Amino acid sequence: MKIIFIGSVYFSKVMLEKLIDLKANVVGVITKKNSDFNSDFVDLSTISRVYNIPFLYTKNINNQETIYWIKKLKSDIIFCFGWSSLLKKDVLQICPMGVLGFHPALIPENRGRHPLIWSKILGLEKSGTTFFFMDKGADTGDILDQKEFKISFQDDAASLYEKMIVNSVDQLKFFLPKLISNSYSRIKQNKLGNTWRKRDQIDGLIDFRMTSESICNLVRGLSKPYFGAHCIYGDKEIKVWEVELSTCDLNNFEPGKVLEIINDNIKVKTSDSAILLTKHNFETIPSVGKYIK
Incomplete structure (x- = not known):
């Protein structure tokens, strides 16, 4: 089974390396030279060069140059x-077996x-x-394999990313032989479920009128490898990690009021209690009694 691999993030790198480790027949790689969009961007050409796999840089996966390159490789x-x-x-219709996509959620939810x-x-x-097998919709195609993982309150973006990788590598080892032997099955999605929208900058704003737990979830969800949550102090946007x-x-104290400074940790009033900002980009620590928005 000949495979063309498309990807441009750290997760892509891990999965491509695992495919090579599993002796899969990867006949081509499509990636990007750079990206202003993905904070976890990885150029896969380095791996391609090491293993002598043909690769293509593209800015538009659907343009005629890319389509011609894919067709030329005659992959399955x-x-x-x-x-x-x-x-x-x-692009979806070029290969006989179609396009296998990935989504880190339990679709159709x-x-x-x-x-x-x-x-x-x-x-x-x-x-x-x-x-899942990609179709013209967003994350709507037939499911090949799905695996759950738990989310703890202490999890942050990095630990969730790692759980995603561990799950996915296990799944790849399970379903790759089935694809090769044509012994796999496809599960159709129902039309139920929700679709999450694109985040805006304001979605990363810490509003201290939120509960302390909600602020923890916001900050941890946007921590590295992502771009970070932020608050406003004076006229400056300050990252909180x-x-x-x-x-x-x-x-009787208002949300956003600085209650205490412990070394460089800033204790701030929230709607239901308080939160401690322990890693942040404040150049000047606000005084007790000041307000952070």
């Missing part, structure tokens, strides 16, 4: 793991954008990883 299937734009009909981030911000207790729950019995 495309694996598209970690690509930020939808593949159109002309939670299709759409930023699934790891939204699952943490919303305080979900579980998510998962799904491999790590927080901890704290306590406060002063119910």
Whole structure:
């Protein structure tokens, strides 16, 4: 089974390396030279050069140059793991087995954008990883394999990313032989389920009128490898990378008020208690009694 691999993020790198480790017949790689969109961007050409796999840089996965390059390789299937734009009909129909895609959620629930981030911000207790055959919709094709993972309150973006990788590698080892031997099955999705929207900058704003737990989920969901949550102090946007729950019995204090400074840790009043900002980009630590928006 000849495979063309498409990807441009760290997850793509892990999966491509695993395919090579499993002796899969990867006949081509499509990737990007750079990306302003993905904070976890990886150029896969380095791996391609090491293993003498033909590769193509593209800015448009659906253009005629890319389509011609794919057709020329005469592969059986495309694996598209970690690509930020939808593949159109002309690409989806090239290979006899179609295009295998990936989504880090338990579709049909939670299709759409930023699934790891939204699952943490919303305080979900579980998510998962799904491999599916791509069609013209977004995350709507037949499911090949799906596996759940738990989300703890202490999880952040990095730990969820790692859970996603561990799940996915296990799944790849399970379903790759089935694809090769044509002994796999496809499970149609129902039309139920939701689709998450694209995040805006304001979705990363810490509003201290939120509960302390909600602020923890927001900050942890946007921590590295992503772009970070932020608050406003004066006229400056300040990144906040790590927080901890704290306590406060002063119910007559307004949210956003700085209650205490412990070394460089900033204790701030929230709607229901307090939060401790433990890793942040404040150049000047605000004084007790000041307000952070």
